[in-house]
Amino acid sequence: MLDKSKAPECRSAGVPEVVPHSRPWITEADVRAVARVVRSGLLVQGAETAAFEEEVGRSLGLPPGVAVGSGTAALHLALLGIGVGPGDEVILPSYVCVAPLHAVEYVGAKARIADIDPLTFNIDPREVRRRITRRTKAIIVPHLFGLPAELDLLLAHGIPLIEDCAQALGATYRDRPVGSFGSLCTLSFYATKLLATGEGGMILGRDPRMLERLRDLRDYDERRRHRVRYNYKLTDFQAALGRSQLRRFPQMLARRKAIASRYARQLENVSVALPHADGHRAHAYHRFVVRTSGSAPALARRLEALGVRARPPIFRPIHRTLGMEGFPGASDACRHALSLPIYPTLRREEEAAVVRAMQIVFR
Ligand SMILES: Cc1ncc(COP(=O)(O)O)c(C=O)c1O
Numbered sequence: 001m002l003d004k005s006k007a008p009e010c011r012s013a014g015v016p017e018v019v020p021h022s023r024p025w026i027t028e029a030d031v032r033a034v035a036r037v038v039r040s041g042l043l044v045q046g047a048e049t050a051a052f053e054e055e056v057g058r059s060l061g062l063p064p065g066v067a068v069g070s071g072t073a074a075l076h077l078a079l080l081g082i083g084v085g086p087g088d089e090v091i092l093p094s095y096v097c098v099a100p101l102h103a104v105e106y107v108g109a110k111a112r113i114a115d116i117d118p119l120t121f122n123i124d125p126r127e128v129r130r131r132i133t134r135r136t137k138a139i140i141v142p143h144l145f146g147l148p149a150e151l152d153l154l155l156a157h158g159i160p161l162i163e164d165c166a167q168a169l170g171a172t173y174r175d176r177p178v179g180s181f182g183s184l185c186t187l188s189f190y191a192t193k194l195l196a197t198g199e200g201g202m203i204l205g206r207d208p209r210m211l212e213r214l215r216d217l218r219d220y221d222e223r224r225r226h227r228v229r230y231n232y233k234l235t236d237f238q239a240a241l242g243r244s245q246l247r248r249f250p251q252m253l254a255r256r257k258a259i260a261s262r263y264a265r266q267l268e269n270v271s272v273a274l275p276h277a278d279g280h281r282a283h284a285y286h287r288f289v290v291r292t293s294g295s296a297p298a299l300a301r302r303l304e305a306l307g308v309r310a311r312p313p314i315f316r317p318i319h320r321t322l323g324m325e326g327f328p329g330a331s332d333a334c335r336h337a338l339s340l341p342i343y344p345t346l347r348r349e350e351e352a353a354v355v356r357a358m359q360i361v362f363r
Contacts, residue, residue: 019341019350021309022192025245025252033244037237045219045233052239055246056202059169060177060185065204066214067234071166071188073218074201075103077232078162078184079138081203081214084109088137091159093123093144094319094330099188100140100164101318109137113319116329120276121145121289121337124329125153132157141182143168145313145339146194146256146284147276148178155181162186166201169194170253171284179204189238194252194286195245197238255344256285259351263288263340266355270362272338288342289313292362296338299361303338306357313339 037048045067053064068074084090086108092100095116104111114127121144128139139157141149142164151173154161161182165171169187171178179185189200203214220229245252260283264274273291277283292299296312303310314337317330340354 017307018304019308019346019353021311021339021341023343023345024191024196025344026241027244027248029247030241030244033240034237037240040236042236044235046236048236048239048243049234052234052242052246053202055243056187057204059246059249060179060204062180062185062204062206063208063211065185065187065202066211066218067239068201068203068218068232069234070199070232071164071186071190071193071201072099072102073230073232074186074188074203075100075140075162075164076106077214077217077230078186078203079103079107079109080217081205081210082138082160082162082183084137087135089131089133089135090138090140091123091128091131091136092140092318093142094317094327095121095314095333096142096144096164096318097314098316098318098321099166100142101321104140110135111318111322112136113322113324113327115327116144116333117150118329118332120147120149121333122147122149123154125150125157128154128157132159138162138183140164142166143171143178143284145275145289146171146286148173148281148283151178151181160184166190166193167286168284170249172282174280175282183207184210189242194256194284195242195249197234197242197245200234200238200242252344253284255346256342257283259342259346260285260288262351263342263355267358270358272358272362285342287313287339289337289339291333292336292338294336296334296336299338302361303357306353306360308341308354308357310338310340310354313337 057064088109090104091112112131117124163182163185165179166188184205187202189197218232319327
């Protein structure tokens with residue numbers, strides 16, 4: 001059995017024993033940026049956070065965002081900002097991590113689960129239409145794995161859209177950044193994400209009054225009038241880490257895209273379906289997810305034995321968490337989707353090891 005705790009750096013030079021599935025890219029400049037803030041003694045929601053909010057907003061063509069402690073907190077506040085509460089319904093896809101479901105449950109609304117388009121793994125706009133009722137207050141649209149969802153069709157429903165860009169910072173739809181289409185955009189800066197501050201998140205949008213409301217909700221202290229508020233603040237050292245990474249974000253994205261295009265070329269003759277690509281959406285390649293014809297967990301075990309950590313990217317579809325039947329798209333993705341290592345620090349020899357292992361397992 002391979003030792004999961006062993007860091008690649010601890011092994012002898014060359015290809016590590018196991019190519020990890022994720023690895024954050026932390027540079028000396030990142031460390032200095034964090035250390036500077038920690039030494040300053042100004043630790044929480046100060047100038048660094050304000051600058052981070054401004055810079056992320058600018059990168060999306062939006063006003064400064066509202067930084068919070070996680071992507072889940074961002075979704076929670078986004079729902080509150082739109083005014084979703086008990087008796088309301090929110091549509092979300094089955095094939096996504098459980099965070100959006102939690103956010104809907106936090107506000108006491110009912111989650112209406114929609115199936116995905118099996119080709120893209122994203123929420124299927126026709127499925128959304130079928131679930132719209134007079135109680136539908138919002139649709140949560142994750143751009144899963146970094147591929148933009150079909151925004152034109154989703155916006156046409158005329159219901160407030162929360163673009164969950166936790167996995168899609170830097171992706172574009174018709175040459176415009178995702179996150180700039182919906183009523184609100186949420187981001188996650190969790191350790192494995194495109195921009196990784198450890199934990200962290202942000203909400204962005206265009207409506208200044210909405211942004212003010214969200215700013216008010218994320219911090220409970222020193223308010224004249226009482227209402228339920230949250231402690232969802234981001235620390236300044238997390239913001240400093242985010243800002244430092246944002247400076248090389250185009251390079252990070254370019255590296256992911258270069259790996260994806262080499263994978264696509266080298267896996268052409270391997271019997272898996274490659275990630276969907278078309279002319280009007282640019283993938284951020286947070287994940288490189290292939291569709292296999294076998295059992296993804298079993299195939300992941302075979303790849304691991306060959307030194308490559310691939311994994312089914314979603315632990316359990318939401319419909320199953322809720323004890324529901326059906327949802328053939330999400331069920332199929334759960335059985336067959338496999339996420340391969342892709343990140344800016346993936347070395348060429350690791351990339352070659354992934355391709356070799358794929359060729360052996362899928363020959
Ligand atoms: C699509 C999506 N939405 C929301 C979240 C929640 O983000 P966080 O882990 O920062 O709370 C995640 C995290 O994995 C995610 O992938």
